[in-house]
Amino acid sequence: MSALAGKRVQQWLTLSRGWWLFDAKWQDPYLSAKIISKYLIGCHKPIYTKSKNGDFGDHVIVINSADIALKADDWYYRVYFHHSGYPGSATWTKAWEVHRKNPTMIINRAVYGELGVNLTRRPTMERLHIFKDDNIPQILSENITDQIRPLRPVPRRLDSYTQEEQNAFPKLFDYPKDYVLPEPKPRVPRQPDVNRQKGKTRNKIF
């Protein structure tokens, strides 16, 4: 270690790459993509300059991508286009089908579209790590520095409240002790649609 190390470590710190965590649970992937792309490009840093070669961006780890919430009826009406290059091989896949096959795809494509059309897009996407639930490999989770605030506050599900919390909640009134509550309807698991057309479907919506 020499006396000149002071300026060297100062440079290292200034140009360091951070690791951010983003919880995509119940978030709009396209609005989240706007925020995530800013962190991937490095626009949140005062050292950022618009340059074709320089990269100032940070890593972003997205968790719970299986629980994203698309707007309105986008699950059925938003389609993802793919062409393999061969004639007649254009496919338009609905969002729910894509999500079923690969729960990380939707948010991946959303961020990809936000990054702008340039050669830095693919290397920048390498720094985006998406996981369908909150199981992150330890080697990545140890790198994390901070969390990006979710866009929408995630409300608590009613069935997540424990009996103690329910008892502690201030009640205005309660059922009389002799009141008989109706039996809850049995939940029937959804059967697969046997009449569904298999193979190539030309469900071109737009």
Added chain:
Amino acid sequence: MLNKYHLWLEFANVGIRITRYNVTLGLLGHTGIRRIHNHVRPTLYALRYRKEIEKRKNPIPKPPSHRNTFLEWNYNAELFAFGKRLNEEFDSNLLRQAFVEKSYAVKERLRQEELNLNVETLSLKDNESMSQEGMTILKSNLNAILAREFPRLPESGIHAIQGYLTSDSVLSNFSSQIGTKDLIQCNEIPPTEETLSRVFCGVISAIQNSSGRKRVKTFIEDFVLTHLCDKDINEIWDVQKPWAMLTDILSSKGETIEPRLLRQAGKNTLLSVFIVGLYTSEKKLIGTGTGETVEIAQEMAARDALSIIHGTRYPRPTFKFLIERQNTSAISTAKETTQLKLRN
């Protein structure tokens, strides 16, 4: 304010936007944009062409010649001007002697002997003894000045700064900036670093013997110490084993150091960053350091803590002698202007 170079363009729902057009050149006028102008490239091409023609005419490069071979050279006038430029009263013989190199004096003596001239009356006195005397004056003054400017700095630190400021490279820099290059009488053109630094020390010795110790001190403050203005002392003074030094200092006060990891990024990557903070037993933060590994960060934290203890943290506050001069000049020139005067 509308003029012929402005056009108002109204867009519905967006508002009013002003676009500036150069009427003669249209949009190609590019008013207000900073760029390399169209005349630069042809100019550089022309200059290069001329340079190549010159090279072809004179393939062997001419050696550099001394200023005294050009027109209008009056050595006495130049010496006088040198003294006046520095606002110093010099003994002319001493100043003359300070610029004579020993090798040049020996050569002159041989030349005079060849010409059968009286060597005793014409012999040039060289600056060897003067430069040695000047170096001791410089070192002793610097010791005192640095001890005052950096009161908390230990001996090794002051010694390191003094060694840096009295090194040949630095002194030769001062020397050439004052304008001794054309006045030096030596065999090489241009003069070497050692020659320039010797001459600078000779000039210092001349000042002391002409004007006194006080004058020499102000000269050294103005011309040597101010070089430290933009310098980081921690780069000049390389502390060996900062952790050991810090523990010694704090254990003498009866305190222990606890290093703690404050922040980290990318722990498992090549671009890892760790920030370590050092705490005393009273849980007070005394220094922080950054590094690629925890060990490096810990050492940098020790260096940071030492720089705070020794008062060498960069950027450093203004010199004490400057503040003192400002105060004294403000008092003495209360009725006159309040402009800062460095040299009385």
